[in-house]
Amino acid sequence: MSEQVPILQVKKLVKTYGDKPVLNGIDLVVEKGKVIAILGPSGCGKSTFLRCLNGLEEVQGGDILLESESLISKSTDWRNVRQRIGMVFQSYDLFPNLTVMENILLSPLKVQKRPRQEVEAQARELLERVGLADRANDYPRQLSGGQKQRIAIVRALCINPDIMLFDEVTASLDPEMVREVLDVIAQLADQGMTMLIVTHEMNFARLVADEVIFMDKGNIHEHAPAERFFSDPQTERAQQFLNILQF
Amino acid sequence: MTFDWQYMIDVLPHYKTALWLTLKLAFIGIVFAILVGLICSIIQYFKIKALSNIVQVYLEIARNTPLLIQLFFLYYGLPKVGITLSGEVCGIIGLTFLGGSYMAEVFRSGMEAVAKSQVETGKAIGLSNLQLMRYVIIPQAFSYSVPGFSANCIFLLKETSVFSGIAILELTNTTKNLMGIFYKTNEALFMLVVGYLIILLPLTIFLTWLERRVRHAEFGN
Numbered sequence: 247m248s249e250q251v252p253i254l255q256v257k258k259l260v261k262t263y264g265d266k267p268v269l270n271g272i273d274l275v276v277e278k279g280k281v282i283a284i285l286g287p288s289g290c291g292k293s294t295f296l297r298c299l300n301g302l303e304e305v306q307g308g309d310i311l312l313e314s315e316s317l318i319s320k321s322t323d324w325r326n327v328r329q330r331i332g333m334v335f336q337s338y339d340l341f342p343n344l345t346v347m348e349n350i351l352l353s354p355l356k357v358q359k360r361p362r363q364e365v366e367a368q369a370r371e372l373l374e375r376v377g378l379a380d381r382a383n384d385y386p387r388q389l390s391g392g393q394k395q396r397i398a399i400v401r402a403l404c405i406n407p408d409i410m411l412f413d414e415v416t417a418s419l420d421p422e423m424v425r426e427v428l429d430v431i432a433q434l435a436d437q438g439m440t441m442l443i444v445t446h447e448m449n450f451a452r453l454v455a456d457e458v459i460f461m462d463k464g465n466i467h468e469h470a471p472a473e474r475f476f477s478d479p480q481t482e483r484a485q486q487f488l489n490i491l492q493f
Numbered sequence: 494m495t496f497d498w499q500y501m502i503d504v505l506p507h508y509k510t511a512l513w514l515t516l517k518l519a520f521i522g523i524v525f526a527i528l529v530g531l532i533c534s535i536i537q538y539f540k541i542k543a544l545s546n547i548v549q550v551y552l553e554i555a556r557n558t559p560l561l562i563q564l565f566f567l568y569y570g571l572p573k574v575g576i577t578l579s580g581e582v583c584g585i586i587g588l589t590f591l592g593g594s595y596m597a598e599v600f601r602s603g604m605e606a607v608a609k610s611q612v613e614t615g616k617a618i619g620l621s622n623l624q625l626m627r628y629v630i631i632p633q634a635f636s637y638s639v640p641g642f643s644a645n646c647i648f649l650l651k652e653t654s655v656f657s658g659i660a661i662l663e664l665t666n667t668t669k670n671l672m673g674i675f676y677k678t679n680e681a682l683f684m685l686v687v688g689y690l691i692i693l694l695p696l697t698i699f700l701t702w703l704e705r706r707v708r709h710a711e712f713g714n
Binding site: 300301302324325326328329332333335337339341342343344352353356357358398401402405 | 608610611613614615616617618619620621624628629632633636
């Protein structure tokens with residue numbers, strides 16, 4: 247049982263914008279059910295890294311394996327991959343022309359072609375869980391930022407992904423709304439969802455993550471169990487980073 | 494100045510016929526223009542190779558030549574190479590040719606106004622390019638495009654007056670003919686103006702309503 251293939255493996259991933267290197271050979275193994283927080287200063291490549299995993303960026307080298315299937319090939323069907331790797335963005339982009347429910351149902355109905363009844367029941371259950379059951383028929387403009395972000399998470403979950411990527415999902419929220427969104431993610435962690443979380447919320451990362459990777463200038467400087475990373479960072483760069491955050 | 498009301502009542506049937514014809518040609522022309530515009534704008538938006546160059550050439554030609562000249566080409570030019578089309582068909586083709594380019598520009602700018610993050614989110618939930626267009630880009634792009642779209646509809650409707658140049662008996666041409674026969678210039682021109690207002694006022698009211706209706710979608714996100 248313990249010899250399972252890791253759900254996601256990244257090998258020597260290289261990404262450049264023209265001559266400018268963004269990721270210099272990233273290696274990472276993600277076991278099923280693990281929560282990995284990706285920390286680092288702005289511009290270190292952590293968002294780009296997540297975007298590569300969802301096929302939103304072209305990569306110049308290395309490999310990404312989802313279970314044992316390589317995603318770095320011309321024939322990769324990203325539409326299928328994206329049903330297995332869900333992603334939520336900083337800018338909580340609900341589609342403003344659709345209601346909350348329509349936003350959530352769009353992909354399950356049109357891409358996955360699942361029966362409406364089943365998906366709707368699942369959507370209602372998820373909405374209930376994030377405390378927004380009564381907003382199903384509202385338009386995004388009627389919701390607060392935190393509510394929109396929770397809906398965006400539900401929308402991604404309703405596709406039943408194996409892995410969730412969170413790209414600074416609380417970065418553009420009012421402080422008061424950060425909590426409600428983080429609670430939802432923490433709930434997911436409890437349920438055993440495999441997640442990669444780019445965040446600046448250190449306390450949250452410490453609490454929720456199993457492992458932390460610390461990135462700077464396109465490299466992983468440190469990869470450690472979360473508790474050890476925060477209490478006893480090994481690299482100088484990580485120590486420096488954590489010190490700045492502590493008043 | 495007094496109007497000869499009896500005369501106006503007598504020629505009313507001519508105006509009625511002309512008004513219907515104007516409306517019919519404009520409607521068909523605008524519908525085709527919307528289709529052409531939509532197709533061109535999607536080609537431009539996705540920068541589809543080769544096709545997007547052809548579209549660019551079409552846009553430049555259509556927007557930089559007067560409708561009257563386009564119509565002359567269709568109506569007087571094409572028969573020289575053995576293609577004879579009726580005036581009405583020429584009118585519809587001309588209006589589509591001109592209108593398509595205007596619509597394409599309006600739709601394209603609307604599509605480009607849709608936030609990139611919306612497109613990425615759509616991709617991230619697995620939508621295909623076509624689904625992305627259908628459910629995300631076009632509805633939002635349309636809401637951005639409505640003011641320009643409305644202006645185009647009104648503009649194209651008024652452009653039907655140019656059809657008088659190729660012997661189509663729409664409102665303007667009918668008026669010219671009646672003036673030539675009866676010399677009742679004031680009456681004829683008055684009825685012409687009223688004729689256009691009867692078409693354009695409801696259209697404008699409808700378009701204003703439409704604008705308010707679809708714009709609400711874009712607020713607050």
